[in-house]
Amino acid sequence: xxxxxxxxxxxxxxxxxxxxxxxxxxxxxxxxxxxxxxxxxxxxxxxxxxxxxxxxxxxxxxxxxxxxxxxxxxxxxxxxxxxxxxxxxxxxxxxxxxxxxxxxxxxxxxxxxxxxxxxxxxxxxxxxxxxxxxxxxxx
Amino acid sequence: xxxxxxxxxxxxxxxxxxxxxxxxxxxxxxxxxxxxxxxxxxxxxxxxxxxxxxxxxxxxxxxxxxxxxxxxxxxxxxxxxxxxxxxxxxxxxxxxxxxxxxxxxxxxxxxxxxxxxxxxxxxxxxxxxxxxxxxxxxx
Amino acid sequence: xxxxxxxxxxxxxxxxxxxxxxxxxxxxxxxxxxxxxxxxxxxxxxxxxxxxxxxxxxxxxxxxxxxxxxxxxxxxxxxxxxxxxxxxxxxxxxxxxxxxxxxxxxxxxxxxxxxxxxxxxxxxxxxxxxxxxxxxxxx
Numbered sequence: 001x002x003x004x005x006x007x008x009x010x011x012x013x014x015x016x017x018x019x020x021x022x023x024x025x026x027x028x029x030x031x032x033x034x035x036x037x038x039x040x041x042x043x044x045x046x047x048x049x050x051x052x053x054x055x056x057x058x059x060x061x062x063x064x065x066x067x068x069x070x071x072x073x074x075x076x077x078x079x080x081x082x083x084x085x086x087x088x089x090x091x092x093x094x095x096x097x098x099x100x101x102x103x104x105x106x107x108x109x110x111x112x113x114x115x116x117x118x119x120x121x122x123x124x125x126x127x128x129x130x131x132x133x134x135x136x137x138x139x
Numbered sequence: 140x141x142x143x144x145x146x147x148x149x150x151x152x153x154x155x156x157x158x159x160x161x162x163x164x165x166x167x168x169x170x171x172x173x174x175x176x177x178x179x180x181x182x183x184x185x186x187x188x189x190x191x192x193x194x195x196x197x198x199x200x201x202x203x204x205x206x207x208x209x210x211x212x213x214x215x216x217x218x219x220x221x222x223x224x225x226x227x228x229x230x231x232x233x234x235x236x237x238x239x240x241x242x243x244x245x246x247x248x249x250x251x252x253x254x255x256x257x258x259x260x261x262x263x264x265x266x267x268x269x270x271x272x273x274x275x276x277x278x
Numbered sequence: 279x280x281x282x283x284x285x286x287x288x289x290x291x292x293x294x295x296x297x298x299x300x301x302x303x304x305x306x307x308x309x310x311x312x313x314x315x316x317x318x319x320x321x322x323x324x325x326x327x328x329x330x331x332x333x334x335x336x337x338x339x340x341x342x343x344x345x346x347x348x349x350x351x352x353x354x355x356x357x358x359x360x361x362x363x364x365x366x367x368x369x370x371x372x373x374x375x376x377x378x379x380x381x382x383x384x385x386x387x388x389x390x391x392x393x394x395x396x397x398x399x400x401x402x403x404x405x406x407x408x409x410x411x412x413x414x415x416x417x
Binding site: 173174175186188189190191194195196198199200202203204206207232233234237238239240242247248249250251252257273274 | 281283314316318319320321322346347352353354355356357363366367369370371373374375377406408410412
């Protein structure tokens with residue numbers, strides 16, 4: 001069986017936001033036949049989504065997360081900047097692992113779907129993302 | 140390694156709701172030995188759940204999503220019918236990809252678990268779902 | 279292709295909480311080379327998370343779930359103890375399946391990440407968790 005894994009380094013800077021991983025994922029699976037791509041972020045305050053980007057939903061998601069997990073003083077976890085406890089609950093609602101089918105070396109995404117890193121934590125400037133392909137035509 | 144993929148076409152009509160995919164998934168993996176089944180919906184306003192169906196929780200989920208993501212005018216994404224911006228945030232909370240272990244050609248679901256498509260978007264009448272099996276005894 | 283699966287039995291007792299599965303997952307993949315580990319809980323009122331444990335975020339998650347899914351009389355699902363309908367919506371927000379890359383027999387988790395069962399249902403004393411590895415160097 002084929003297996004392939006790599007790590008990406010993403011510069012997220014000091015803002016909260018979504019970071020599009022789709023092109024990097026497409027490059028990773030290109031020419032690799034059929035399989036499953038797992039995208040995984042090894043950080044405790046990030047998540048991964050598959051959604052439409054660039055038409056306002058990025059901002060809408062960040063606001064919805066802020067409404068569900070307000071950055072106030074309610075959090076037991078008190079390390080870091082004020083409200084940072086909220087960041088640590090994000091991965092329960094927006095998991096750090098997502099799997100996408102790969103067919104003939106292409107992601108089987110829909111027209112309006114992109115894969116994105118969600119990072120609400122403004123204290124980390126760089127993030128790692130691991131791409132792993134388990135598949136048929138590789139290796 | 141074995142690999143098998145197919146697309147289902149689901150008629151969701153003009154109502155928001157949950158659509159049971161369990162029987163179709165069972166048929167897809169029957170006789171295929173051991174592996175992982177990935178269920179994936181290539182639409183930007185759908186999600187997939189594994190939960191009990193038919194005892195009221197379907198309605199409860201739709202109401203909980205409505206409470207978390209109200210269909211009002213708060214959304215930056217403004218295409219489609221009023222409140223449609225909410226639909227575009229659904230996949231961040233209810234992801235469009237879920238993976239189920241397959242053991243000896245059967246889904247390793249619990250007694251009360253079903254696999255369902257969640258579609259809050261009333262503007263689309265038909266949806267596609269991709270089933271993908273990566274496994275040991277196939278191919 | 280390699281395939282390996284097992285079931286764990288977890289004593290959750292009569293409290294709601296998070297139950298750390300990381301050590302059991304590490305043992306399961308040790309020496310097994312590269313692959314994908316799927317963790318799956320075959321119960322309709324549980325979820326799985328990858329997050330930091332032991333610094334307060336466990337409690338924060340349970341409170342956040344309680345805020346999103348209050349244990350009051352709003353639920354259509356009316357079996358079990360009062361508010362139990364909320365438990366049945368938990369798996370839509372905190373899915374019962376999560377996949378983790380395995381590299382050279384080790385989970386590719388980040389420093390602060392643990393894998394945990396989330397069980398808000400106080401009526402069940404024991405839970406099953408299925409670990410499944412699909413991988414390269416096994417079998």
